Amino acid sequence: MPSTRQGFNLELEALRQEILAMGNMVMKSIDEAVLSLSTGDSALARKVMTGDDEIDAMEVDIEDKCMILIARQQPLARDLRILGTGLKITTDLERMGDHAYDIANITLKIHHEPLIKPLVDIPRMAQMGKDMLQNSLEAYLTLDVAMAEKVCQADDAVDDLYQQVVRELLTYMMEKPNTISQATQILFVARYLERIADHATNIAEWVIYLATGERLRKK
Structure with a gap:
Protein backbone atom coordinates (compact mmCIF):
# COMPACT_ATOMS: atom_id res chain seq x y z
CA MET A 1 0.00 0.00 0.00
CA PRO A 2 1.52 3.37 -1.00
CA SER A 3 2.44 5.85 1.70
CA THR A 4 0.51 9.09 2.06
CA ARG A 5 3.29 10.93 0.20
CA GLN A 6 3.42 8.34 -2.56
CA GLY A 7 -0.33 8.52 -2.93
CA PHE A 8 -0.20 12.30 -3.17
CA ASN A 9 2.52 12.12 -5.82
CA LEU A 10 0.42 9.69 -7.83
CA GLU A 11 -2.53 12.05 -7.67
CA LEU A 12 -0.35 14.98 -8.78
CA GLU A 13 0.93 12.96 -11.74
CA ALA A 14 -2.60 11.93 -12.72
CA LEU A 15 -3.62 15.58 -12.57
CA ARG A 16 -0.70 16.59 -14.77
CA GLN A 17 -1.61 13.95 -17.34
CA SER A 38 -10.16 27.49 -44.88
CA THR A 39 -12.34 24.83 -46.52
CA GLY A 40 -15.79 26.17 -45.65
CA ASP A 41 -16.57 22.90 -43.86
CA SER A 42 -19.62 23.70 -41.75
CA ALA A 43 -19.89 20.14 -40.38
CA LEU A 44 -16.34 20.32 -39.04
CA ALA A 45 -17.10 23.74 -37.54
CA ARG A 46 -20.10 22.30 -35.70
CA LYS A 47 -17.94 19.43 -34.45
CA VAL A 48 -15.49 21.95 -32.95
CA MET A 49 -18.30 23.86 -31.29
CA THR A 50 -19.82 20.72 -29.81
CA GLY A 51 -16.40 19.57 -28.61
CA ASP A 52 -15.98 22.76 -26.60
CA ASP A 53 -18.39 21.34 -24.02
CA GLU A 54 -15.93 18.49 -23.39
CA ILE A 55 -13.07 20.96 -22.94
CA ASP A 56 -15.17 22.94 -20.47
CA ALA A 57 -16.03 19.75 -18.58
CA MET A 58 -12.34 18.85 -18.33
CA GLU A 59 -11.61 22.28 -16.87
CA VAL A 60 -14.26 21.81 -14.18
CA ASP A 61 -13.01 18.31 -13.38
CA ILE A 62 -9.38 19.46 -13.05
CA GLU A 63 -10.39 22.44 -10.91
CA ASP A 64 -12.41 20.19 -8.61
CA LYS A 65 -9.52 17.77 -8.21
CA CYS A 66 -7.07 20.60 -7.48
CA MET A 67 -9.34 22.08 -4.84
CA ILE A 68 -9.91 18.69 -3.19
CA LEU A 69 -6.16 18.08 -3.03
CA ILE A 70 -5.55 21.54 -1.59
CA ALA A 71 -8.21 21.02 1.06
CA ARG A 72 -7.16 17.49 1.93
CA GLN A 73 -3.38 17.78 1.78
CA GLN A 74 -2.92 21.46 2.75
CA PRO A 75 0.20 21.57 0.56
CA LEU A 76 3.05 24.03 1.07
CA ALA A 77 5.86 25.42 -1.07
CA ARG A 78 6.43 23.53 -4.32
CA ASP A 79 3.40 21.26 -3.91
CA LEU A 80 1.18 24.29 -3.64
CA ARG A 81 2.82 25.77 -6.75
CA ILE A 82 2.08 22.56 -8.65
CA LEU A 83 -1.61 22.80 -7.85
CA GLY A 84 -1.82 26.56 -8.29
CA THR A 85 -0.14 26.49 -11.69
CA GLY A 86 -2.34 23.57 -12.69
CA LEU A 87 -5.39 25.74 -12.06
CA LYS A 88 -3.92 28.65 -14.01
CA ILE A 89 -2.85 26.52 -16.98
CA ILE A 110 -19.29 32.93 -43.93
CA HIS A 111 -18.99 29.36 -45.27
CA HIS A 112 -21.60 30.04 -47.97
CA GLU A 113 -19.48 32.87 -49.40
CA PRO A 114 -16.34 32.57 -51.52
CA LEU A 115 -13.33 33.75 -49.54
CA ASP A 121 -1.41 34.06 -43.00
CA ILE A 122 -4.35 32.84 -40.92
CA PRO A 123 -3.20 29.17 -41.11
CA ARG A 124 0.36 30.39 -40.46
CA MET A 125 -0.78 32.17 -37.32
CA ALA A 126 -2.68 29.07 -36.23
CA GLN A 127 0.37 26.86 -36.74
CA MET A 128 2.57 29.26 -34.80
CA GLY A 129 0.07 29.32 -31.94
CA LYS A 130 -0.24 25.52 -31.91
CA ASP A 131 3.55 25.16 -31.91
CA MET A 132 3.73 27.54 -28.96
CA LEU A 133 1.06 25.56 -27.11
CA GLN A 134 2.76 22.25 -27.85
CA ASN A 135 6.11 23.57 -26.66
CA SER A 136 4.61 25.10 -23.53
CA LEU A 137 2.98 21.76 -22.68
CA GLU A 138 6.26 19.96 -23.33
CA ALA A 139 7.98 22.45 -21.03
CA TYR A 140 5.29 21.76 -18.42
CA LEU A 141 5.88 18.01 -18.73
CA THR A 142 9.67 18.30 -18.38
CA LEU A 143 9.95 21.57 -16.42
CA ASP A 144 12.17 22.87 -19.23
CA VAL A 145 12.67 26.55 -18.43
CA ALA A 146 14.67 27.23 -21.62
CA MET A 147 11.85 25.88 -23.77
CA ALA A 148 9.29 27.92 -21.84
CA GLU A 149 11.38 31.06 -22.39
CA LYS A 150 11.47 30.35 -26.14
CA VAL A 151 7.68 30.17 -26.16
CA CYS A 152 7.51 33.60 -24.58
CA GLN A 153 9.91 34.98 -27.18
CA GLU A 168 -3.86 43.78 -45.41
CA LEU A 169 -7.50 43.34 -44.48
CA LEU A 170 -8.01 47.05 -43.83
CA THR A 171 -6.55 47.74 -47.27
CA TYR A 172 -9.03 45.27 -48.80
CA MET A 173 -11.89 46.94 -47.00
CA MET A 174 -10.91 50.40 -48.22
CA GLU A 175 -10.31 49.33 -51.81
CA LYS A 176 -13.27 46.94 -52.06
CA PRO A 177 -16.12 47.98 -49.77
CA ASN A 178 -18.08 44.86 -50.69
CA THR A 179 -15.51 42.82 -48.75
CA ILE A 180 -16.06 44.67 -45.47
CA SER A 181 -18.41 42.13 -43.91
CA GLN A 182 -16.23 39.07 -44.50
CA ALA A 183 -12.97 40.92 -43.90
CA THR A 184 -14.29 41.99 -40.51
CA GLN A 185 -14.98 38.37 -39.60
CA ILE A 186 -11.48 37.33 -40.66
CA LEU A 187 -10.09 40.17 -38.56
CA PHE A 188 -11.85 38.58 -35.60
CA VAL A 189 -10.25 35.24 -36.47
CA ALA A 190 -6.80 36.85 -36.53
CA ARG A 191 -7.49 38.42 -33.15
CA TYR A 192 -8.58 35.08 -31.69
CA LEU A 193 -5.38 33.46 -32.96
CA GLU A 194 -3.30 36.27 -31.49
CA ARG A 195 -5.01 35.67 -28.15
CA ILE A 196 -4.35 31.92 -28.42
CA ALA A 197 -0.64 32.71 -28.69
CA ASP A 198 -0.95 34.98 -25.66
CA HIS A 199 -2.48 32.15 -23.64
CA ALA A 200 0.31 29.79 -24.74
CA THR A 201 2.73 32.44 -23.46
CA ASN A 202 0.84 32.55 -20.17
CA ILE A 203 1.25 28.79 -19.81
CA ALA A 204 4.98 29.08 -20.47
CA GLU A 205 5.24 31.79 -17.81
CA TRP A 206 3.45 29.53 -15.32
CA VAL A 207 5.90 26.75 -16.15
CA ILE A 208 8.80 29.08 -15.35
CA GLY A 213 9.37 30.05 -7.99
CA GLU A 214 9.85 33.33 -9.89
CA ARG A 215 7.17 35.14 -11.86
CA LEU A 216 8.02 36.22 -15.40
CA ARG A 217 5.67 38.68 -17.06
CA LYS A 218 5.89 39.48 -20.73
CA LYS A 219 6.87 43.08 -21.43
Whole structure:
Protein backbone atom coordinates (compact mmCIF):
# COMPACT_ATOMS: atom_id res chain seq x y z
CA MET A 1 0.00 0.00 0.00
CA PRO A 2 1.52 3.37 -1.00
CA SER A 3 2.44 5.85 1.70
CA THR A 4 0.51 9.09 2.06
CA ARG A 5 3.29 10.93 0.20
CA GLN A 6 3.42 8.34 -2.56
CA GLY A 7 -0.33 8.52 -2.93
CA PHE A 8 -0.20 12.30 -3.17
CA ASN A 9 2.52 12.12 -5.82
CA LEU A 10 0.42 9.69 -7.83
CA GLU A 11 -2.53 12.05 -7.67
CA LEU A 12 -0.35 14.98 -8.78
CA GLU A 13 0.93 12.96 -11.74
CA ALA A 14 -2.60 11.93 -12.72
CA LEU A 15 -3.62 15.58 -12.57
CA ARG A 16 -0.70 16.59 -14.77
CA GLN A 17 -1.61 13.95 -17.34
CA GLU A 18 -5.20 15.20 -17.39
CA ILE A 19 -3.97 18.75 -18.04
CA LEU A 20 -1.79 17.49 -20.90
CA ALA A 21 -4.77 15.60 -22.36
CA MET A 22 -6.84 18.78 -22.20
CA GLY A 23 -4.04 20.64 -23.97
CA ASN A 24 -3.95 18.07 -26.76
CA MET A 25 -7.70 18.37 -27.16
CA VAL A 26 -7.41 22.15 -27.42
CA MET A 27 -4.68 21.85 -30.08
CA LYS A 28 -6.93 19.57 -32.13
CA SER A 29 -9.82 22.00 -31.72
CA ILE A 30 -7.71 24.93 -32.98
CA ASP A 31 -6.51 22.89 -35.95
CA GLU A 32 -10.01 21.80 -36.93
CA ALA A 33 -11.49 25.27 -36.45
CA VAL A 34 -9.01 26.88 -38.84
CA LEU A 35 -9.36 24.00 -41.29
CA SER A 36 -13.12 24.45 -41.27
CA LEU A 37 -12.63 28.13 -42.06
CA SER A 38 -10.16 27.49 -44.88
CA THR A 39 -12.34 24.83 -46.52
CA GLY A 40 -15.79 26.17 -45.65
CA ASP A 41 -16.57 22.90 -43.86
CA SER A 42 -19.62 23.70 -41.75
CA ALA A 43 -19.89 20.14 -40.38
CA LEU A 44 -16.34 20.32 -39.04
CA ALA A 45 -17.10 23.74 -37.54
CA ARG A 46 -20.10 22.30 -35.70
CA LYS A 47 -17.94 19.43 -34.45
CA VAL A 48 -15.49 21.95 -32.95
CA MET A 49 -18.30 23.86 -31.29
CA THR A 50 -19.82 20.72 -29.81
CA GLY A 51 -16.40 19.57 -28.61
CA ASP A 52 -15.98 22.76 -26.60
CA ASP A 53 -18.39 21.34 -24.02
CA GLU A 54 -15.93 18.49 -23.39
CA ILE A 55 -13.07 20.96 -22.94
CA ASP A 56 -15.17 22.94 -20.47
CA ALA A 57 -16.03 19.75 -18.58
CA MET A 58 -12.34 18.85 -18.33
CA GLU A 59 -11.61 22.28 -16.87
CA VAL A 60 -14.26 21.81 -14.18
CA ASP A 61 -13.01 18.31 -13.38
CA ILE A 62 -9.38 19.46 -13.05
CA GLU A 63 -10.39 22.44 -10.91
CA ASP A 64 -12.41 20.19 -8.61
CA LYS A 65 -9.52 17.77 -8.21
CA CYS A 66 -7.07 20.60 -7.48
CA MET A 67 -9.34 22.08 -4.84
CA ILE A 68 -9.91 18.69 -3.19
CA LEU A 69 -6.16 18.08 -3.03
CA ILE A 70 -5.55 21.54 -1.59
CA ALA A 71 -8.21 21.02 1.06
CA ARG A 72 -7.16 17.49 1.93
CA GLN A 73 -3.38 17.78 1.78
CA GLN A 74 -2.92 21.46 2.75
CA PRO A 75 0.20 21.57 0.56
CA LEU A 76 3.05 24.03 1.07
CA ALA A 77 5.86 25.42 -1.07
CA ARG A 78 6.43 23.53 -4.32
CA ASP A 79 3.40 21.26 -3.91
CA LEU A 80 1.18 24.29 -3.64
CA ARG A 81 2.82 25.77 -6.75
CA ILE A 82 2.08 22.56 -8.65
CA LEU A 83 -1.61 22.80 -7.85
CA GLY A 84 -1.82 26.56 -8.29
CA THR A 85 -0.14 26.49 -11.69
CA GLY A 86 -2.34 23.57 -12.69
CA LEU A 87 -5.39 25.74 -12.06
CA LYS A 88 -3.92 28.65 -14.01
CA ILE A 89 -2.85 26.52 -16.98
CA THR A 90 -6.27 24.92 -17.14
CA THR A 91 -7.92 28.34 -17.29
CA ASP A 92 -5.69 29.37 -20.20
CA LEU A 93 -6.45 26.13 -22.03
CA GLU A 94 -10.19 26.63 -21.59
CA ARG A 95 -9.97 30.13 -23.03
CA MET A 96 -8.00 28.83 -26.01
CA GLY A 97 -10.78 26.31 -26.56
CA ASP A 98 -13.27 29.18 -26.46
CA HIS A 99 -11.34 30.95 -29.22
CA ALA A 100 -11.38 27.79 -31.35
CA TYR A 101 -15.17 27.76 -30.82
CA ASP A 102 -15.33 31.40 -31.90
CA ILE A 103 -13.39 30.67 -35.09
CA ALA A 104 -15.67 27.74 -35.90
CA ASN A 105 -18.67 29.98 -35.33
CA ILE A 106 -17.29 32.43 -37.90
CA THR A 107 -16.99 29.54 -40.36
CA LEU A 108 -20.75 29.07 -40.03
CA LYS A 109 -21.30 32.77 -40.71
CA ILE A 110 -19.29 32.93 -43.93
CA HIS A 111 -18.99 29.36 -45.27
CA HIS A 112 -21.60 30.04 -47.97
CA GLU A 113 -19.48 32.87 -49.40
CA PRO A 114 -16.34 32.57 -51.52
CA LEU A 115 -13.33 33.75 -49.54
CA ILE A 116 -12.21 37.26 -50.48
CA LYS A 117 -8.66 35.90 -50.74
CA PRO A 118 -6.95 32.56 -50.12
CA LEU A 119 -6.13 32.16 -46.45
CA VAL A 120 -2.36 32.06 -46.08
CA ASP A 121 -1.41 34.06 -43.00
CA ILE A 122 -4.35 32.84 -40.92
CA PRO A 123 -3.20 29.17 -41.11
CA ARG A 124 0.36 30.39 -40.46
CA MET A 125 -0.78 32.17 -37.32
CA ALA A 126 -2.68 29.07 -36.23
CA GLN A 127 0.37 26.86 -36.74
CA MET A 128 2.57 29.26 -34.80
CA GLY A 129 0.07 29.32 -31.94
CA LYS A 130 -0.24 25.52 -31.91
CA ASP A 131 3.55 25.16 -31.91
CA MET A 132 3.73 27.54 -28.96
CA LEU A 133 1.06 25.56 -27.11
CA GLN A 134 2.76 22.25 -27.85
CA ASN A 135 6.11 23.57 -26.66
CA SER A 136 4.61 25.10 -23.53
CA LEU A 137 2.98 21.76 -22.68
CA GLU A 138 6.26 19.96 -23.33
CA ALA A 139 7.98 22.45 -21.03
CA TYR A 140 5.29 21.76 -18.42
CA LEU A 141 5.88 18.01 -18.73
CA THR A 142 9.67 18.30 -18.38
CA LEU A 143 9.95 21.57 -16.42
CA ASP A 144 12.17 22.87 -19.23
CA VAL A 145 12.67 26.55 -18.43
CA ALA A 146 14.67 27.23 -21.62
CA MET A 147 11.85 25.88 -23.77
CA ALA A 148 9.29 27.92 -21.84
CA GLU A 149 11.38 31.06 -22.39
CA LYS A 150 11.47 30.35 -26.14
CA VAL A 151 7.68 30.17 -26.16
CA CYS A 152 7.51 33.60 -24.58
CA GLN A 153 9.91 34.98 -27.18
CA ALA A 154 7.93 33.41 -30.05
CA ASP A 155 4.90 35.53 -29.20
CA ASP A 156 6.48 38.58 -30.80
CA ALA A 157 6.45 36.90 -34.23
CA VAL A 158 2.74 36.14 -33.86
CA ASP A 159 2.05 39.75 -32.89
CA ASP A 160 3.95 40.94 -35.98
CA LEU A 161 2.02 38.63 -38.27
CA TYR A 162 -1.25 39.74 -36.68
CA GLN A 163 -0.44 43.36 -37.43
CA GLN A 164 0.38 42.40 -41.01
CA VAL A 165 -2.97 40.64 -41.40
CA VAL A 166 -4.78 43.65 -39.98
CA ARG A 167 -3.08 46.01 -42.43
CA GLU A 168 -3.86 43.78 -45.41
CA LEU A 169 -7.50 43.34 -44.48
CA LEU A 170 -8.01 47.05 -43.83
CA THR A 171 -6.55 47.74 -47.27
CA TYR A 172 -9.03 45.27 -48.80
CA MET A 173 -11.89 46.94 -47.00
CA MET A 174 -10.91 50.40 -48.22
CA GLU A 175 -10.31 49.33 -51.81
CA LYS A 176 -13.27 46.94 -52.06
CA PRO A 177 -16.12 47.98 -49.77
CA ASN A 178 -18.08 44.86 -50.69
CA THR A 179 -15.51 42.82 -48.75
CA ILE A 180 -16.06 44.67 -45.47
CA SER A 181 -18.41 42.13 -43.91
CA GLN A 182 -16.23 39.07 -44.50
CA ALA A 183 -12.97 40.92 -43.90
CA THR A 184 -14.29 41.99 -40.51
CA GLN A 185 -14.98 38.37 -39.60
CA ILE A 186 -11.48 37.33 -40.66
CA LEU A 187 -10.09 40.17 -38.56
CA PHE A 188 -11.85 38.58 -35.60
CA VAL A 189 -10.25 35.24 -36.47
CA ALA A 190 -6.80 36.85 -36.53
CA ARG A 191 -7.49 38.42 -33.15
CA TYR A 192 -8.58 35.08 -31.69
CA LEU A 193 -5.38 33.46 -32.96
CA GLU A 194 -3.30 36.27 -31.49
CA ARG A 195 -5.01 35.67 -28.15
CA ILE A 196 -4.35 31.92 -28.42
CA ALA A 197 -0.64 32.71 -28.69
CA ASP A 198 -0.95 34.98 -25.66
CA HIS A 199 -2.48 32.15 -23.64
CA ALA A 200 0.31 29.79 -24.74
CA THR A 201 2.73 32.44 -23.46
CA ASN A 202 0.84 32.55 -20.17
CA ILE A 203 1.25 28.79 -19.81
CA ALA A 204 4.98 29.08 -20.47
CA GLU A 205 5.24 31.79 -17.81
CA TRP A 206 3.45 29.53 -15.32
CA VAL A 207 5.90 26.75 -16.15
CA ILE A 208 8.80 29.08 -15.35
CA TYR A 209 7.11 29.96 -12.06
CA LEU A 210 6.55 26.29 -11.28
CA ALA A 211 10.19 25.43 -11.96
CA THR A 212 11.86 28.44 -10.34
CA GLY A 213 9.37 30.05 -7.99
CA GLU A 214 9.85 33.33 -9.89
CA ARG A 215 7.17 35.14 -11.86
CA LEU A 216 8.02 36.22 -15.40
CA ARG A 217 5.67 38.68 -17.06
CA LYS A 218 5.89 39.48 -20.73
CA LYS A 219 6.87 43.08 -21.43
